[in-house]
Amino acid sequence: MSINTSVNIAGVTLKNPVTVCSGTFGSGMEFVEFTDLEKLGAVTTKGVASVPWAGNPVPRIAETPSGMLNAIGLQNPGIDVFCERDIPFLKNFDTKIIVNVCGHSTEEYVDVVKRLADQPVDLLEINISCPNVKEGGIAFGQKPEAAYDITKEVKKYAKQPVIMKLSPNVTDITEMARAVEDAGADAVSLINTITGMKIDINRRTFALANKTGGLSGPAIRPVAVRMVYQVAQAVKLPIIGMGGITCAEDALEFILAGATAVAVGTANFADPFTAVRVAQGIEEYMIRQGVKDINELIGAVR
Numbered sequence: 001m002s003i004n005t006s007v008n009i010a011g012v013t014l015k016n017p018v019t020v021c022s023g024t025f026g027s028g029m030e031f032v033e034f035t036d037l038e039k040l041g042a043v044t045t046k047g048v049a050s051v052p053w054a055g056n057p058v059p060r061i062a063e064t065p066s067g068m069l070n071a072i073g074l075q076n077p078g079i080d081v082f083c084e085r086d087i088p089f090l091k092n093f094d095t096k097i098i099v100n101v102c103g104h105s106t107e108e109y110v111d112v113v114k115r116l117a118d119q120p121v122d123l124l125e126i127n128i129s130c131p132n133v134k135e136g137g138i139a140f141g142q143k144p145e146a147a148y149d150i151t152k153e154v155k156k157y158a159k160q161p162v163i164m165k166l167s168p169n170v171t172d173i174t175e176m177a178r179a180v181e182d183a184g185a186d187a188v189s190l191i192n193t194i195t196g197m198k199i200d201i202n203r204r205t206f207a208l209a210n211k212t213g214g215l216s217g218p219a220i221r222p223v224a225v226r227m228v229y230q231v232a233q234a235v236k237l238p239i240i241g242m243g244g245i246t247c248a249e250d251a252l253e254f255i256l257a258g259a260t261a262v263a264v265g266t267a268n269f270a271d272p273f274t275a276v277r278v279a280q281g282i283e284e285y286m287i288r289q290g291v292k293d294i295n296e297l298i299g300a301v302r
Contacts, residue, residue, distance in 0.1 A: 003286045004293045005279075007041070007260050009238050010161035010186035012122050014041030014096055014261060017294060018251065018279040021216075021242050021265030022047055022100035022125060022165075023072065025275075027086035028093070034272040039279055042096035044263060045086060047127055049102050050111040052078040062198045062207040067217025067244070068266055069196050071210035074102050074130070079115045087119055096122040098163070102130050106153050117159040124160050125240075126150070129167040129192045141167035141192070144179035151183035161186035163240065166231075168220075169195050173227045174234035181235045189240035189263065190231060191224045217266040218244040225253050232258020232299055246274065248281025255282075258299040 005016040019042040027045045028037050037043055055075025062069045076082070082099075090097050099121045103109035113124060128141035128150055140146045151164055164180040166173060168191040177188055193214025198207035224243025232239060241259030244266070245251050251262040267274040282294070291297060 001287055001290070001292065003283065003291065004295075005283060005286070007294060007298075009123060009163070009240070009260060012096060012161060016041040016279045016282065017255065017259075017261040018275055018282070019044045019098060019240065019261060019263045020268060020275050021263045022127065023070075023074075024265040024268045027082075027090055029086075029089055031268070031272050035276050037090075037093040037095050039276045040095050041261060041279070042098050042122070043090060043093075044098040044125060045082070045090075045100055047074045047076055047100045047102035048079055048082045048112055049074065049076055050079055050108045050115075052076065052081075057209040059207065059209055060213070062213065064196070064198060064215065064217070065219065067215055067219035068269075069198055069208060069213035069215055070193070071208045071213035073210070074127075076102075079112050083115065083119060087121060091120060098123040098125050100125045100127055100165070102127045104130060105132070105134055106150055109150060109154055110157055113154050113157045117157065121160060123163055123187075124154075124158055125163040125165050125189055126154055127165050127192070129165065129169075139167055139169070141165075141176060142170055144175050147176050148179040148183045151180045151185050155184040163187040163189050165192055166190040167192045168223060168227060174230050177231040177235045177237070181237055185237060187238045187240065188231065188235070189242065191220070191227050191243045194220050194223065216244070218246060218250075220244050221250060221253075225257050228254055228259050229257040229301075245278065248278050248285055251278050251282060252285060252297070255294070255297050256299070256301040260298055
């Protein structure tokens with residue numbers, strides 16, 4: 001049976017609905033010897049800032065039941081190195097490029113977006129879980145007004161469609177989704193990690209030097225599916241769903257809840273083949289179920 005697995009995110013066609021979560025795949029360089037990047041609908045890069053970021057002190061990763069905590073601090077080499085090294089590498093492959101953008105101020109976000117304007121990348125994912133240094137460290141994604149403002153400003157300068165990455169650390173995720181939609185966002189991705197903590201009882205100290213970190217992995221999947229469903233009912237934007245996906249069955253939950261595409265994150269650390277296996281598993285499911293077009297499944301559960 002002939003099937004169509006392609007999806008459309010803000011006018012950009014992905015050959016299949018599978019990408020990877022920012023920060024779990026680098027720019028694919030570390031994974032290319034293990035997996036075929038061309039079998040992914042897109043590669044989402046690690047966060048890129050206007051200048052190099054050193055990240056947080058170690059230890060900054062800790063295992064938890066059915067997941068992990070990380071407090072990497074968005075360590076990255078900055079936009080100059082990214083444009084010179086990462087983009088040319090990714091252009092060798094037949095896959096779309098989604099660049100994750102981070103910053104500590106509106107000006108830092110805008111600087112990166114301007115630098116990417118003439119680069120051959122397809123979509124920009126704006127990480128609004130970053131701490132806003134001008135607002136006392138409160139993340140841009142924790143106040144609807146701040147999320148609206150940063151979206152509005154980024155859209156003034158972006159030449160590529162803008163995906164706003166939503167934080168789950170809020171009272172009402174739909175309020176945040178509506179705010180970025182009103183400000184002109186082209187799509188949303190969710191969820192980012194959930195704030196958590198682990199204590200080493202033998203050393204009687206925090207497992208992470210940062211004290212808290214972002215919880216990811218299968219432990220957060222039911223929360224993520226619920227939030228994707230809620231946002232799908234609240235806005236008209238395409239959604240990239242993520243949070244604890246380890247197999248095609250997990251990915252299909254997000255798609256049926258309303259996600260147009262999905263991203264594999266923490267599972268990449270345990271098995272670099274996961275994202276490709278998810279894409280293949282979705283195709284096999286469609287054939288078994290007699291589904292000719294992946295778009296028939298998007299939001300099919302009401």
